[in-house]
Amino acid sequence: MLPLTALRRAPGGTAYGVRSRTKGKDAMPASGPVTRNTLRQQIADALRDEVLAGRLRPGQEFTVKQIADQYGVSATPVREALVDLAAQSLLDSDQHRGFRVREISVGDFRGMVEARSLIADGVFRKLAESGRSATGVSVLMAIRRRADEAARAARAGDLDIFIGYDLRFWRELGVLVENPHISGFLHQLRLRCWVFSVPHLRGDPDLRTRMWNGHSDVVDAVTQGGRRGGTGGHRGVPREVAGVGRRP
Secondary structure (H helix, E strand, O other): OOOOOOOOOOOOOOOOOOOOOOOOOOOOOOOOOOOOOOOOHHHHHHHEEEEEEOOOOOOOOOOOHHHHHHHHHOOHHHHHHHHHHHHOOEEEEEEOOOOOOOOOOOOHHHHHHOOOOHHHHHHHHHHHHHOOOOOHHHHHHHHHHHHHHHHHHHHOOOHHHHHHHHHHHHHHHHHHHHHHHHHHHHHHHHHHHHHHHHHHOOOOOHHHOOOOOHHEEEEEEEHHHHHHHHOOOHHHOOHHHOOOOOOO
16 A cells, blocks of 8 residues: 555645545545546645655555555546656656656756756846836745745754745746746756655754755845846855755
């Protein structure tokens, strides 16, 4: 049996809604009618967070039937959810053995960090050059609150809450780019970087010192760049902007 526990709403994360039958909880939330598409998304969100939490570990194998039985749902939305996660490079699929949590190598991790760094540099240049609209100012205020929440989680050493706020911070910052292809790509890279990092960070006695908490510095750099104009505003962004924390 897979170690899928009853899921809860993670701060800054997704409202999961799908719950494991092993805990005897309601299978679905009472927030409205459930369609196959919403069920597919709920299952994908739940499994993604199981991977991020380290309960589904790299290399762990499972089948569509196991997941469907675990959540008490039909096989079709489960299969669709697993295919979605495979498309996001979080799972590997095998026609005969089912699915497996992708094992990300150190080389892959370094490549993803480099890719994020190169793209983020261009993103911050664009933000610095474009200035701030009224909408942008409002978004930055919300992002700063997310930065404060992430900092509190880092100081407390709460990895799960920190990941939720960190992902939300970067996803909301990506809204300022106004290019869903770039923001979506950066979000998926950061998600995969966390998948690699979680097993190394979980249980680390020095976790509080290893978690990067420079989110407020990023907001400051974007805000100052927008006020000054030009391309220099992004220079205050620390190198850790491309990673998920201090080097493992």
